[in-house]
Amino acid sequence: MLPEFEELHLLIPGPTAVPEDIRHVMTRPMTNHRGPFYKALLAEMVEMAKQVFQTQGRLFVLTSSGTGSMEAAIANTISPGDRVLGISIGSFGKRFQIIAERFGAEVTPLDFEWGEAADPQKVAEVLEKEPPFHAVTITHNETSTGVLNPLEEICAVINQLPDEKRPLIIVDGISSLGAANLAMDAWGCDVVTTASQKAWGAPPGLAFIAVSDRGWDAVQKAQSPRFYFDLREYERYFVNKGEPPWTPSVSVAYAMHEALRQVLEEGLENVFARHARVAQYTREGLAQLGMKPFARGHYSPAVTAVRVPEGWSPQELRRRLREEYKIEIAGGQGHLADSVVRIGHLGKVTEADIDPLLEALARILG
Amino acid sequence: MLPEFEELHLLIPGPTAVPEDIRHVMTRPMTNHRGPFYKALLAEMVEMAKQVFQTQGRLFVLTSSGTGSMEAAIANTISPGDRVLGISIGSFGKRFQIIAERFGAEVTPLDFEWGEAADPQKVAEVLEKEPPFHAVTITHNETSTGVLNPLEEICAVINQLPDEKRPLIIVDGISSLGAANLAMDAWGCDVVTTASQKAWGAPPGLAFIAVSDRGWDAVQKAQSPRFYFDLREYERYFVNKGEPPWTPSVSVAYAMHEALRQVLEEGLENVFARHARVAQYTREGLAQLGMKPFARGHYSPAVTAVRVPEGWSPQELRRRLREEYKIEIAGGQGHLADSVVRIGHLGKVTEADIDPLLEALARILG
Numbered sequence: 213m214l215p216e217f218e219e220l221h222l223l224i225p226g227p228t229a230v231p232e233d234i235r236h237v238m239t240r241p242m243t244n245h246r247g248p249f250y251k252a253l254l255a256e257m258v259e260m261a262k263q264v265f266q267t268q269g270r271l272f273v274l275t276s277s278g279t280g281s282m283e284a285a286i287a288n289t290i291s292p293g294d295r296v297l298g299i300s301i302g303s304f305g306k307r308f309q310i311i312a313e314r315f316g317a318e319v320t321p322l323d324f325e326w327g328e329a330a331d332p333q334k335v336a337e338v339l340e341k342e343p344p345f346h347a348v349t350i351t352h353n354e355t356s357t358g359v360l361n362p363l364e365e366i367c368a369v370i371n372q373l374p375d376e377k378r379p380l381i382i383v384d385g386i387s388s389l390g391a392a393n394l395a396m397d398a399w400g401c402d403v404v405t406t407a408s409q410k411a412w413g414a415p416p417g418l419a420f421i422a423v424s425d426r427g428w429d430a431v432q433k434a435q436s437p438r439f440y441f442d443l444r445e446y447e448r449y450f451v452n453k454g455e456p457p458w459t460p461s462v463s464v465a466y467a468m469h470e471a472l473r474q475v476l477e478e479g480l481e482n483v484f485a486r487h488a489r490v491a492q493y494t495r496e497g498l499a500q501l502g503m504k505p506f507a508r509g510h511y512s513p514a515v516t517a518v519r520v521p522e523g524w525s526p527q528e529l530r531r532r533l534r535e536e537y538k539i540e541i542a543g544g545q546g547h548l549a550d551s552v553v554r555i556g557h558l559g560k561v562t563e564a565d566i567d568p569l570l571e572a573l574a575r576i577l578g
Numbered sequence: 579m580l581p582e583f584e585e586l587h588l589l590i591p592g593p594t595a596v597p598e599d600i601r602h603v604m605t606r607p608m609t610n611h612r613g614p615f616y617k618a619l620l621a622e623m624v625e626m627a628k629q630v631f632q633t634q635g636r637l638f639v640l641t642s643s644g645t646g647s648m649e650a651a652i653a654n655t656i657s658p659g660d661r662v663l664g665i666s667i668g669s670f671g672k673r674f675q676i677i678a679e680r681f682g683a684e685v686t687p688l689d690f691e692w693g694e695a696a697d698p699q700k701v702a703e704v705l706e707k708e709p710p711f712h713a714v715t716i717t718h719n720e721t722s723t724g725v726l727n728p729l730e731e732i733c734a735v736i737n738q739l740p741d742e743k744r745p746l747i748i749v750d751g752i753s754s755l756g757a758a759n760l761a762m763d764a765w766g767c768d769v770v771t772t773a774s775q776k777a778w779g780a781p782p783g784l785a786f787i788a789v790s791d792r793g794w795d796a797v798q799k800a801q802s803p804r805f806y807f808d809l810r811e812y813e814r815y816f817v818n819k820g821e822p823p824w825t826p827s828v829s830v831a832y833a834m835h836e837a838l839r840q841v842l843e844e845g846l847e848n849v850f851a852r853h854a855r856v857a858q859y860t861r862e863g864l865a866q867l868g869m870k871p872f873a874r875g876h877y878s879p880a881v882t883a884v885r886v887p888e889g890w891s892p893q894e895l896r897r898r899l900r901e902e903y904k905i906e907i908a909g910g911q912g913h914l915a916d917s918v919v920r921i922g923h924l925g926k927v928t929e930a931d932i933d934p935l936l937e938a939l940a941r942i943l944g
Contacts, residue, residue, distance in 0.1 A: 214619060
C-alpha cells in the first residue's frame with residue numbers, strides 16, 4: 213500500500229511546485245493527439261516556447277525528461293568520430309560529455325572547478341589552439357553548483373571564429389530557460405533544450421528542443437542512430453500534418469500550454485527580474501544564517517547551492533526540514549553530497565515561498 | 579487562441595478515454611521524484627506491472643511513448659551487424675524493422691499480408707533454414723489491422739530451437755498488454771514493452787519495458803549507443819536507491835499507478851474476458867451494418883479495423899461521427915487510409931461505450 217501522500221513545500225531544482233490551476237488543467241478529458249484540438253494546442257505551445265527561447269528557428273516538443281532532450285541534441289547533430297568540446301562546471305556539464313561519448317564523439321573535456329563559471333577566454337584559447345571542433349556542449353545554468361554560465365560572452369567568442377573553425381553551440385538550457393535571459397538567435401546558439409518541470413511551474417514529462425538553420429544542416433548530416441528522438445521525423449509530421457510523430461504526453465501538454473501562457477502573460481522581462489530578485493533574497497537570507505553560497509559569483513537565478521554550517525550534514529538538515537516543517541530542499545550532487553544543500557527557486561516562486569525556509573532554518577540552526 | 583475544448587467519446591486505439599477518477603489523481607501536488615513517496619509509488623507500479631506482464635524478471639518505467647519503448651528494446655539488446663528477423667503483419671511490425679535498421683541491425687523482414695496473422699510454421703521454417711538470428715521482433719497486437727498475433731505459438735516454435743539457433747524474442751505488447759493474455763515468462767519472451775495510454779485507461783507519457791534474464795545478458799553486451807533509454811542506468815538507480823535515473827513523468831505516474839491498481843482489482847482474467855467480449859460485440863454490431871472486419875481471423879480484443887461501406891470514405895465517416903455525434907474513431911494507416919476505419923475498444927471500455935457508435939453509424943449509413 214502506498215504511504216499517505218504528504219504535501220511538501222517544494223524548493224528543489226525540479227520538479228518545481230505546480231500551482232493548483234495548472235494541475236487542474238490536467239483533469240481535462242483525454243483527446244486524440246491527431247485531432248484538431250491537440251494540433252492547435254501543439255502549434256500554440258511551439259509558438260509560445262519560441263518566444264521564450266527567443267528564436268524563429270525550428271522547435272520541437274519531445275515526450276521525455278531533460279536528459280532525453282540532451283540525448284536528442286547529441287544524436288541529431290553528432291556523428292561517431294566528431295570532435296566535441298565539452299565545457300563543464302558541474303555534474304550536468306559532465307552528463308553532456310558522457311552522452312556525446314556514448315554516441316561515439318571524440319570529446320575534449322574543458323572542465324572548470326565546481327563553483328566557478330566557464331571562462332570565455334579559456335574557451336577562446338582552446339578553440340584557437342586546437343584543431344576544429346564539430347560542436348561545443350555547454351550547460352547554461354549548472355544546477356549542481358548554482359552557477360549561471362556567461363553564455364552570451366561564450367557564444368560571442370565562439371561566433372567570431374572563422375566559419376571553418378566555428379563549432380555548433382549546443383546548449384543545455386534545461387534549468388535556465390524561463391528563469392534567465394537566453395536569446396538563442398541573437399547570441400547565435402545552434403541547439404537549445406529545456407524541460408517542463410523547471411522554470412515553468414508545469415509537471416515533468418515534456419522536453420523542448422530548438423534548432424538553428426546551421427544546426428538543422430547538421431541534423432541532415434548526422435550519422436548517429438536515432439528514431440524516437442529523430443528530429444527529421446518530428447519535422448516531417450509537423451510540416452505535413454501539424455502533428456507529433458509519436459503519441460505525446462497529452463495531459464502534461466495541457467499543463468505546459470497553460471504554464472507557457474502564464475509566463476508570457478507575466479512578461480519575460482518580469483519573469484527574469486523576479487527570478488533574479490528571489491535568488492538574491494534567498495542568498496541574503498541564507499547569509500544572515502551564516503550559510504555561504506557554494507558558487508563564487510555568477511549566481512544562478514534558478515538554484516542556490518550553499519554549504520551547510522559546521523557540525524551539520526545535508527542529510528540531517530534536509531530530514532529536519534521535511535519532518536518538522538514539510539519543506540523539501542535538495543542535497544548536493546557528486547562530491548558535494550556531504551557538504552552542500554541546494555534550494556530551487558525557479559518557476560512560480562516568490563519571496564513568500566522562501567520565507568518559510570529561512571524561518572525554519574533559523575529555528576533548526578538555533 | 580486555443581479553440582474551445584470539445585469532449586469527444588474516444589474510441590481510438592490510443593490514447594484511450596481516461597476516467598474522471600484517474601484524471602483527478604493528477605491534481606495531487608507535485609513531489610520530489612527522489613523522495614519517499616515517489617519511491618514507494620514507483621516500487622508499487624513496477625510490482626503491479628509485473629503481475630500484468632506475468633513476469634518475475636526486471637521491469638522498468640520509461641518517460642516516453644510506446645515508440646520510445648520499442649527503441650529502448652532495440653538499443654539495449656542489438657549491436658550493429660546483428661541479424662534480426664522482423665516479423666510484420668502491419669505498420670507497427672514495420673516500425674520495429676525500421677528501428678532495428680536504424681541501429682545497424684541486418685534485418686530480414688518476414689512480412690505477412692495485412693489482415694493476416696503471422697504463421698508460426700513460416701516463422702519456424704525461416705529460423706531453421708537461415709543462419710542464426712540474434713533476435714526476432716514481433717508485434718503482439720497489430721493496431722493497424724486489428725489482428726492479434728498467435729504469440730504463444732510463435733514463442734513455442736522459437737523456444738524449441740537448439741540454444742545456438744534460438745534468437746531473443748522481442749515483443750511489442752504496446753496495445754495488447756492489459757487487453758489480452760501475455761504470459762511473458764511462461765511463453766519465454768525476452769523483452770516486452772507497453773505504454774500508459776493503451777489498455778489501462780491512463781494518459782500517455784509513460785512506457786514499460788520488461789526483460790528476461792536472457793534478455794538482460796544481451797543488455798550487458800549490446801553495443802548500440804544509448805543513454806536516456808540505457809536500462810543499465812535504470813537498473814543501477816533502482817537497485818541502489820529505488821529511484822528512476824532521470825526525472826519521470828510524475829503526474830502520469832500518479833495516474834498510471836491508480837490505473838494499474840484498478841486493473842488488478844478487476845482481475846486479469848476478468849479484464850481479458852471483458853475485452854474479448856466487447857470486441858466481439860463490436861464486430862457483430864458492425865456486421866449488422868454491413869461493415870466487415872479487415873482482419874481475416876485472429877481478431878484483436880483491443881481494436882477492430884473495418885472496411886467502410888461502398889460509396890463512403892473513412893474521412894467523411896469520421897467527420898460526420900465527430901461533428902454530429904461527438905464520437906472519435908481512427909482512420910486507416912498506410913495503404914488503408916482510404917478504405918478502413920479503426921475502432922479502439924481497449925482500456926475501460928464496455929458494451930455501453932460501443933452502443934452510441936453503432937447507433938450513430940446506423941443513422942449515418944441509413
